[in-house]
Amino acid sequence: MNLLKKINTSLLENYPLLWHSKVIQLTFAGIICWILSYIVGFGLINLKTLQQFRIQNFYSNSGYIYFHITYEIIILSIWAIYFYKNNAFKSFYPLKKGYFIFLFGTLFFAFFILSSAYLPFTYGCKIKSKTLFDEKNIQQDIDKLNLGNAFLITSPNQYTIDNRSYPAPYPVDLIKYDENNKGWDQIPYDIIIPKSDTLNQNKETFWTNSKINEKNTIIIEGRKIQFYSTHIKYAQLNECDGTYNTYLTKIYKLDELDHPELNSIINFSQVLIEAPYRSAENGKLLSSKNKKYTSQIYQLLHNKNPKEVQKSIDNFVEVCLKYKIDNNINSKHLTRYLSYKKYKNFHHSIIHDWKNNSRYYNHQKEIKNIESSVSDTNKFIKRMSKQHVYFYSKTGLDSLIRNHTYLVLDKNNSYDLLFFLIISFSITWGFIWFEFASIKSLLITIPVAGIILIINVMIIVFSNFREQGVMVTFIITFIIIISLTLLGLKKKIVNKKVLNILMNLCYIIAPIFIMIIIILYNELTKHAYVQTKCNGIELQTHQSMFVEPYLFFIYSVMGLxxxxxxxxxxxxxEE
Amino acid sequence: MITYKEKIDNVALHFQNGDHNLGYRKFIDCVLDSKNFTLYKECVELTDWKETVLPSKIELHEKVNEFLLKLSTIEVHSPPHRVLLKADKIVKKYSRGKFQLGEISLEVKQGDIWGLVGENGNGKTTLLRILAKDLKSESGNLIYNVENTISSDYDLRTKLTYIPQRTSKWYGSLKSNLKYAASHYGIKGEENEIMVNMMIIRFGLWPYRNHNWDELSSGYKMRFELARTFLRSPKILLLDEPLANLDVLAQQLVLEDLKNLSQSISNPLGIILSSQQLFEVEKVSDNVLFLKNGKPTYLSDANDQNENHCFIEMDVNCSRELLNKAIKDLEIKDIDFNGGMYLITIQSEDGLNLLLTALIQHNIEIKYVRNISQSTKRLFS
Incomplete structure (x- = not known):
C-alpha cells in the first residue's frame, strides 16, 4: 500500500500527465485482465470444449466476453471518475509540447490492453489445445478417422457425388464448362449460384439467362452422370487485360433427390473428406486426399473383406476413445450391415449425430433389440435400415479436426489486432473529447451534427447522386466546417460559442476526413486505367490506391x- | 520601499510584541523571499513541529529567532518594478442591453494593488475578464509585460491568474491539487513537496491539507485558490470579489496577505481586485477605480476635483430639525439622507472636526461617523 502511495506521489510530483491519465492503474487493470483471460482460456479448454466450439470463437461462445465487457465497463467507469477530477488544459496550466498526443497515446495503449482480452484468452486456448493433441500420431489418427468415416455417413445429404458416383468424375460439388477453354473445370467454392430473381439486380457480376432446375444427363470422359443444370452466362474481369470475358454457360449440380441408386453405400468409391481440409487449404488438398482414401476404400470394398472394413471402423472408434468423442458404434454390426448386398437403397443413414442426445437415449432399447436379433440377418438389416441406432459425435469430430487445423496452420489473423486497435482508438477518441470540450457545447453539437447530416442526405437524395456524389457532398461539407473553424481561429470571424461547436464538429470529422478523400480519389479514378505489364504484354488496368484496412487506421490517427x-x-x- | 533586512526586523518586532500569528505569517513571507529550498524545508519542519508539539510562545519565539538569524545572512534584492499591464481605452459593449463599459485605461506595476469598486452590474467582472483575456473587448489595447518568453496566447493565459468570484469545484485532497498545479509549472520532485507545503503554511491551510472541497469553508476555499495561484509564481493577479462570503476577520486576513504578497521582495506582483468592501479594499489599495454604469472614475482624480471639501458619512440620534439647527453655522455644501445615513459635504478641509464640535455642543448623540473624503464611498449615490 505504501509502495502504491509512493508511486502515486512520485507520478504526481514528476509526471503530472501520467498521474492525471491514471494510465499506470489502467494498464495494471488491463494486465490483470490479460493474465486472467489467459488462465481462463487455458483452463476452459479440454477435449470436450474443443468438440463444441471453435477456438477462435470460444471467447464469445464460452460467455467469457460478458465477464470481460462487465469488467471493462467497471474499470472504465472508475477510471473516468478519477480522470475527470483534474484538467490541466481547462485550468490553463502550461502544457508541454505534444501533451494531447502523449495523453492520447498513453490512453490508447491502456485501452488496448484493457479491451483486447480476446487475444490472451485465445492464446491460452491455443497453448492448452496443443497439449491435448497427440501431435506425434495425429496424422495417423486423422487417417484412421477418414478411413472409418467412409462407413459412418450420418446423413444421406452428406453422401455427395464424391462418395457415391463410381468412378468419381471429379472431387467437386459443382462443375462448370468453360466456353473459352472448351473444357470442364471445378468451380471455386466461393462462387455461389444466385437465385434467378436476384440475377438481374446484380449488375456487378453480369449474370444473365439463368434457368434453374433443368435436369440433364451429361457424359464426362465417358461417364454418364445425371445433374441439375443451370444455364448461366456471366462476365468476369480479366485482371490481365482489363476486359470482361464470358465464362460459363452451364453449371451442373448433382440431383441428389432423384438418384436413389446413388444412396447405396456399396456404390461409393470416394469418401467424404471433412470440411476443414477444404476451407483451410482452399480445396486443393481435398483432391489429393480424396484420391488417397478413395483408393484405399475402394480396395477394401472391392476385396469384399468384411474384416478389413471392421478393422477400419475399430480404428475409428479407437481414435474416438482417445479424443473422448462420444459414440456407441458397434463395428461388428455395422460391417455386417454394410456387407449385405441386397439393400442398395437406404432411405435413412444408419448412423446419427451424437449431438442429439435424446434420440440416442430413445434408441437404447432398439439397440438391445438389435443385439437380440443379430442372429437373424434379415430382421437385423430391416431394423437397421429403418432406424438410426448408432451414433457418434460427428459435429464434435468436425470441430476437433477444425480446431486442430487452426492450430497447425496457426494463422495469426492480423484483423483481430486491427479490430482491437480500432476499438481502443474509438474509446480514446471519446474520452479525450470530454477532456477539452464542455458538456454544454457537446450537447449543442449533437443536434447540429444531426441537422448537417440530414441536409447532406437530402442533397444526396434530391440530386440522385451515386457513390462519388455522396462522397463529394460530404467532403464539401467537411471542408466548409474546417474552413470556418480555421478562419474562426485565425481571423475570429465567429464568436467563441459558435467556434466551440465548430471545433467539436472538426473533432468528429478528423478521423474520417483523410479516409474519405482516399476513397473519393479511388472512385474518381476508377475508369482511368494505368499502364501495367502482364505476361510481358503492356496492359491498361486499374488498382485502388492506399485502401488497406491498416492504412485506414493510420489515416484516422493522422487526421487526429x-x-x-x-x-x-x-x-x-477570448469569448 | 522596504528592504529584506527591514522585513526580518519587522518579524522580530511582531514576536516581541506578542503578535505571534501575524509575525509567523510575515516570517513565512521572509522565508519565501529567500528563494532557498533548504530554508523552505527547515521552515516546513518548524511548522510541523509548531502544529504537532504545540509549543509555548517563548519556545516558538526562540526557534523563529534562530531562523531569522539565518535569514539575515541572505542577500535578497528586489527587481526593478516594471509595468506589467497597460490597458488603454478599453471598451466593451453588450449588444442586447444598453450597457457599455469604458473607456478604461489603467497601468499596473509590480507591487501595485488596484481596487475595483462599484455597485453590482457596473462592469467590474467584465473588466477583470477582459484583463484576463477571457473576454474580448470592442476596442482598446492591452499590453502585457509578464514574461519575455510568451510564445502563444495559451502561454499568456497560463501567466494571467484570474480567480473568479465563484471558483469551480475541485476533486481530491487540497494538497494533491496543489501538487498537480505545481508540477505543471515545473516544480518537480522534492521541490514540489516543499513548495506546496510552504504555500499551505503561508495561507494557513496546514490543518486542512488533506481535506477536500466539501470539507472546507468559503474562506479556506479562497485561501486554497490563492495558494494554487501563488504556486504559479504569478506576475499579475486578478481577483473578482475575493472577500465575498468571508467573515470580517477572514476579509482582513486575506487583504493583509495580498498586501504583503504584492510587496514581496523577490517577486513583487500586481494585483487587481474587485470588491464591495470599500473601506477594506481602499485600505490596502494603491489605486482605486470606481465604476458606475460602466463609466470609470479614478479616486485620485475625484480627490483632486474636491480638494477643499470634506465628505462625512454619519448617523445621529436626533431629528432632522435639531441636526439642521446644530450645523447651520458650518459651510455645508450638501446634505443628503438616504434613510439610514446622512452624507454631508462641508466646504472645508477640517470639516470633520467642525462637525463633531457642533454636534457635541448641541448634545447630539453620534451613533456612527466616518470621513469618506478619501473614499469612493462618496461616489455611490
Whole structure:
C-alpha cells in the first residue's frame, strides 16, 4: 500500500500527465485482465470444449466476453471518475509540447490492453489445445478417422457425388464448362449460384439467362452422370487485360433427390473428406486426399473383406476413445450391415449425430433389440435400415479436426489486432473529447451534427447522386466546417460559442476526413486505367490506391494529429 | 520601499510584541523571499513541529529567532518594478442591453494593488475578464509585460491568474491539487513537496491539507485558490470579489496577505481586485477605480476635483430639525439622507472636526461617523 502511495506521489510530483491519465492503474487493470483471460482460456479448454466450439470463437461462445465487457465497463467507469477530477488544459496550466498526443497515446495503449482480452484468452486456448493433441500420431489418427468415416455417413445429404458416383468424375460439388477453354473445370467454392430473381439486380457480376432446375444427363470422359443444370452466362474481369470475358454457360449440380441408386453405400468409391481440409487449404488438398482414401476404400470394398472394413471402423472408434468423442458404434454390426448386398437403397443413414442426445437415449432399447436379433440377418438389416441406432459425435469430430487445423496452420489473423486497435482508438477518441470540450457545447453539437447530416442526405437524395456524389457532398461539407473553424481561429470571424461547436464538429470529422478523400480519389479514378505489364504484354488496368484496412487506421490517427494543434489556439481565444 | 533586512526586523518586532500569528505569517513571507529550498524545508519542519508539539510562545519565539538569524545572512534584492499591464481605452459593449463599459485605461506595476469598486452590474467582472483575456473587448489595447518568453496566447493565459468570484469545484485532497498545479509549472520532485507545503503554511491551510472541497469553508476555499495561484509564481493577479462570503476577520486576513504578497521582495506582483468592501479594499489599495454604469472614475482624480471639501458619512440620534439647527453655522455644501445615513459635504478641509464640535455642543448623540473624503464611498449615490 505504501509502495502504491509512493508511486502515486512520485507520478504526481514528476509526471503530472501520467498521474492525471491514471494510465499506470489502467494498464495494471488491463494486465490483470490479460493474465486472467489467459488462465481462463487455458483452463476452459479440454477435449470436450474443443468438440463444441471453435477456438477462435470460444471467447464469445464460452460467455467469457460478458465477464470481460462487465469488467471493462467497471474499470472504465472508475477510471473516468478519477480522470475527470483534474484538467490541466481547462485550468490553463502550461502544457508541454505534444501533451494531447502523449495523453492520447498513453490512453490508447491502456485501452488496448484493457479491451483486447480476446487475444490472451485465445492464446491460452491455443497453448492448452496443443497439449491435448497427440501431435506425434495425429496424422495417423486423422487417417484412421477418414478411413472409418467412409462407413459412418450420418446423413444421406452428406453422401455427395464424391462418395457415391463410381468412378468419381471429379472431387467437386459443382462443375462448370468453360466456353473459352472448351473444357470442364471445378468451380471455386466461393462462387455461389444466385437465385434467378436476384440475377438481374446484380449488375456487378453480369449474370444473365439463368434457368434453374433443368435436369440433364451429361457424359464426362465417358461417364454418364445425371445433374441439375443451370444455364448461366456471366462476365468476369480479366485482371490481365482489363476486359470482361464470358465464362460459363452451364453449371451442373448433382440431383441428389432423384438418384436413389446413388444412396447405396456399396456404390461409393470416394469418401467424404471433412470440411476443414477444404476451407483451410482452399480445396486443393481435398483432391489429393480424396484420391488417397478413395483408393484405399475402394480396395477394401472391392476385396469384399468384411474384416478389413471392421478393422477400419475399430480404428475409428479407437481414435474416438482417445479424443473422448462420444459414440456407441458397434463395428461388428455395422460391417455386417454394410456387407449385405441386397439393400442398395437406404432411405435413412444408419448412423446419427451424437449431438442429439435424446434420440440416442430413445434408441437404447432398439439397440438391445438389435443385439437380440443379430442372429437373424434379415430382421437385423430391416431394423437397421429403418432406424438410426448408432451414433457418434460427428459435429464434435468436425470441430476437433477444425480446431486442430487452426492450430497447425496457426494463422495469426492480423484483423483481430486491427479490430482491437480500432476499438481502443474509438474509446480514446471519446474520452479525450470530454477532456477539452464542455458538456454544454457537446450537447449543442449533437443536434447540429444531426441537422448537417440530414441536409447532406437530402442533397444526396434530391440530386440522385451515386457513390462519388455522396462522397463529394460530404467532403464539401467537411471542408466548409474546417474552413470556418480555421478562419474562426485565425481571423475570429465567429464568436467563441459558435467556434466551440465548430471545433467539436472538426473533432468528429478528423478521423474520417483523410479516409474519405482516399476513397473519393479511388472512385474518381476508377475508369482511368494505368499502364501495367502482364505476361510481358503492356496492359491498361486499374488498382485502388492506399485502401488497406491498416492504412485506414493510420489515416484516422493522422487526421487526429492534424486536429490536436488547434486545441491550444482555440482554448486561449477570448469569448 | 522596504528592504529584506527591514522585513526580518519587522518579524522580530511582531514576536516581541506578542503578535505571534501575524509575525509567523510575515516570517513565512521572509522565508519565501529567500528563494532557498533548504530554508523552505527547515521552515516546513518548524511548522510541523509548531502544529504537532504545540509549543509555548517563548519556545516558538526562540526557534523563529534562530531562523531569522539565518535569514539575515541572505542577500535578497528586489527587481526593478516594471509595468506589467497597460490597458488603454478599453471598451466593451453588450449588444442586447444598453450597457457599455469604458473607456478604461489603467497601468499596473509590480507591487501595485488596484481596487475595483462599484455597485453590482457596473462592469467590474467584465473588466477583470477582459484583463484576463477571457473576454474580448470592442476596442482598446492591452499590453502585457509578464514574461519575455510568451510564445502563444495559451502561454499568456497560463501567466494571467484570474480567480473568479465563484471558483469551480475541485476533486481530491487540497494538497494533491496543489501538487498537480505545481508540477505543471515545473516544480518537480522534492521541490514540489516543499513548495506546496510552504504555500499551505503561508495561507494557513496546514490543518486542512488533506481535506477536500466539501470539507472546507468559503474562506479556506479562497485561501486554497490563492495558494494554487501563488504556486504559479504569478506576475499579475486578478481577483473578482475575493472577500465575498468571508467573515470580517477572514476579509482582513486575506487583504493583509495580498498586501504583503504584492510587496514581496523577490517577486513583487500586481494585483487587481474587485470588491464591495470599500473601506477594506481602499485600505490596502494603491489605486482605486470606481465604476458606475460602466463609466470609470479614478479616486485620485475625484480627490483632486474636491480638494477643499470634506465628505462625512454619519448617523445621529436626533431629528432632522435639531441636526439642521446644530450645523447651520458650518459651510455645508450638501446634505443628503438616504434613510439610514446622512452624507454631508462641508466646504472645508477640517470639516470633520467642525462637525463633531457642533454636534457635541448641541448634545447630539453620534451613533456612527466616518470621513469618506478619501473614499469612493462618496461616489455611490
Amino acid at each position: 494529429l492534424l486536429f490536436i494543434p488547434l486545441l491550444k489556439k482555440w482554448k486561449a481565444l
